[in-house]
Amino acid sequence: MLSCRNFKNGCRVKSTMENAAWHEEICFYRTVKCAGDFFRGGCGWSGPIGKMVPHVLERKCALVLENLQDNCPFVSSIGDFPGEGMSVFERKVPTNWKTVLLWSQQIMRLWAFVVVYRTSGGWWVIYVRSYASDEARKRLQVKIVVRRPRPPPSCPPLAPPNPTAFTSWKAALLTRFTSEEEGKAEQARKVDSVSFHGRLFGPKETPREVLASGEYLCLTDSQVQRFRAGRILFEYSIEITMKE
Ligand SMILES: [Zn+2]
Numbered sequence: 001m002l003s004c005r006n007f008k009n010g011c012r013v014k015s016t017m018e019n020a021a022w023h024e025e026i027c028f029y030r031t032v033k034c035a036g037d038f039f040r041g042g043c044g045w046s047g048p049i050g051k052m053v054p055h056v057l058e059r060k061c062a063l064v065l066e067n068l069q070d071n072c073p074f075v076s077s078i079g080d081f082p083g084e085g086m087s088v089f090e091r092k093v094p095t096n097w098k099t100v101l102l103w104s105q106q107i108m109r110l111w112a113f114v115v116v117y118r119t120s121g122g123w124w125v126i127y128v129r130s131y132a133s134d135e136a137r138k139r140l141q142v143k144i145v146v147r148r149p150r151p152p153p154s155c156p157p158l159a160p161p162n163p164t165a166f167t168s169w170k171a172a173l174l175t176r177f178t179s180e181e182e183g184k185a186e187q188a189r190k191v192d193s194v195s196f197h198g199r200l201f202g203p204k205e206t207p208r209e210v211l212a213s214g215e216y217l218c219l220t221d222s223q224v225q226r227f228r229a230g231r232i233l234f235e236y237s238i239e240i241t242m243k244e
């Protein structure tokens with residue numbers, strides 16, 4: 001039996017020769033770099049993956065987006081700089097938003113992070129990285145949708161019509177009208193969003209390699225301007241699923 005390569009980090013797992021490589025790929029004690037570390041040199045932290053979440057929370061290297069409802073996408077939004085100062089669209093240098101850790105019961109073991117940045121030339125790049133083993137990552141896919149921020153419902157839904165007040169043809173007409181309206185609303189939502197299906201990147205792929213792959217969601221300034229609602233530039237949703 002072999003001791004795990006991460007013994008010095010605290011791992012006490014012993015495995016057979018065949019299983020050692022498999023274990024070390026998913027080991028809770030394997031050394032990784034801080035997930036907020038891909039740009040601007042980062043904080044320089046590296047340590048056991050199990051300690052990365054406390055680290056990013058303490059040092060504010062990344063934000064944590066928690067999802068308590070399994071089977072629902074992660075939803076968050078990207079905002080312009082606060083206050084009346086400069087807007088991100090006027091910047092002539094790259095702008096990186098804080099990396100966002102996706103945290104739910106279902107995917108906590110994937111250590112998945114959303115990366116969002118705008119290049120100096122006004123291109124927006126959005127993709128997801130996962131620290132899961134290479135093998136696990138190959139079986140995963142991500143769906144990223146960017147859209148206009150949807151305000152939370154502010155007015156109560158209309159009261160249902162009193163059935164006795166409608167003759168059957170009116171009711172039938174109403175049903176048709178409603179479904180047509182819903183169809184139009186659905187159409188509008190489709191036009192008002194951009195989506196991407198693709199892979200997740202590993203911790204070792206550099207931002208340059210990600211760009212060269214072409215496998216990320218890319219938007220122009222003018223697309224983002226279309227989604228914009230006040231200081232909120234766009235809303236995004238992320239869904240990570242197993243490939244069929
Ligand atoms: Zn181990």
Ligand SMILES: [Zn+2]
Nearest residue numbers: 034043045061
């Ligand atoms: Zn850090």
